[in-house]
Amino acid sequence: MQVIRHNSERGQWEMAFAPPHPRLAGLVDTYIAYDERNTAFTRRHELPGLNAVMIVNLGDPITIVDTAGFVIPVGTGCGFAAGLSDAYAISESGGSQRGLQVMFTPQGARRFFRLPMQDLTNRVFLLSDLLGPAAALRLIEGLQAANDWETCFAWLDAAIAAHVASREAVDLAGIRNAGWALRQIAGRHGDVSIAALAGEVGCSRKHLAVLFREHVGLSPGTVAGLLRFRHALELIDEAQIDAVPAKWTDVALAAGYYDQAHFNRDFRRLTGCTPGDYLAARLQGQVGLPVG
Template sequence: MDTRSRDPRPAGSMEAGSMEYVGRVPAPPLDLFIDDIYCLTGVPRHHRMNVPPMPSAHLFINLGEPAHLWDSDPSVPSAVFPDGWFMGTWTRRFLYEYPARVRLVGVHFKPWGISPFIDMPASELRNRWAPVDAVWRRSLDRIRNQVGDTVSAAETLRVLEEELRSRLAEGSSRGLDLVRHTGRRLEASHGAIPVAALADAAGVSGNHLSEQFKCHVGVTPKRVARIYRFARLILSVDAQRPVDWSELAHTAGYFDRAHFTREFKDFTGHTPTEYLDLRRRFPADRGFPPDNGPMPAD
């Protein structure tokens, strides 16, 4: 699962326990829309993970046993995916259960990056997961057949990259260009630039910018800024040292401690103190992206 605050992720192979993550940034122009493509294989240390919102959308192609997902909203039914699924931008946490043995291929889209690959508004995937074939009509079997017997991670990633390249819409709408430009500014500032300043700099109204973000990201720029801000904070926690939450919150742009604590609990399901205790009990494996943000829920 994607868990970082959009800092460039090194290519190569990284291991955590008996899990292996092999990922790389795709070649241009895909890199304008995608942070990385990757293979994840092995036996997980923890089977159920509590995943906070992160500035990303996702594609997962499951080559192994079914995966199980739960929304933190108890009114939403859980889902089991034997094949593959898309996920849009999430504004709340969800739970993901690995199968006993993992073999999947994935894409971490930038928040605006999923838009040119799907024939629907990104808002239809906000806080949702959807089977791949519901988005890419009758294509999953073909993709799985191409990579299903491939032993080499490099070859698997090549096949996935070619599939993505073939589906990238030619040209982009003015709305997507606007969202990509302002989204990159939010990314670089970790959500610190006011939305009004973004709109003014782009020469559009705040309402127009928000409508374009809803179409191409699924959420408003204000919501994207909140997620970037939280991602910066959560990934700056060093559980091996004393943590000054007030300082971290201020650095990340939280100026109201009560608001910070409430948002932290909403996004993680834990208070900052509870989260830190969990992180010390279950330390992240350095350089292994899937463990940087989610926490074990079992």
């Protein structure tokens, strides 16, 4: 388990990151626990990526505005989940919050929630609506009873494994094919011919798009664009670690954008700000981007 603690004029927070149990490989990428107190920021842009998320709020009430524009109040002891999105969402708090976050792979979310991933795209839903009130309550009460983050992570391991095992198998062949194609796109940072990829899967480009809607939630082309964006963020982070000012044209070309104008348009759409504003706002350990 990796723990990051921060204490400054911008607030105090603790973030804990842990991998899932090996039996959940391919279903869950990581767990995140967070405890924030008196932060100077109350609004964040939650940036899009290739994980579906499930969050249980163990602290003060928060509000989520999903990518589609729906407002979802999340009270203490409530949970919610979101599929993949093609732009940022917004989270709002009173300056303090505490909870657990599961970073599902799209295939893991498909099996856990047993919904076509396109039904979750750009949306946020309460766990009681997705899992049913009884199942959501059991999951949340187990986390509320835990005394530390490690116990919370162990409970999530057990609860997710049991929930997946208790349900009939969905289209496992479709999940495997979509997952393989997704890994190919990810391994190339989105720099891939979708037509060629469909040929590698052994299907038409149209059928690959159907597979992705069902088991990922976004089209292969949109996924490739998100991977290009996430690669740009990695390059920016690496430049900051090396104390080298990011050169936006170099970042854009290295990440696979046509030019800096293409990069700037994509960056603003996906983050809600310019690359320079992103650099000024980002904070250590924060999953979202503080904006207000």
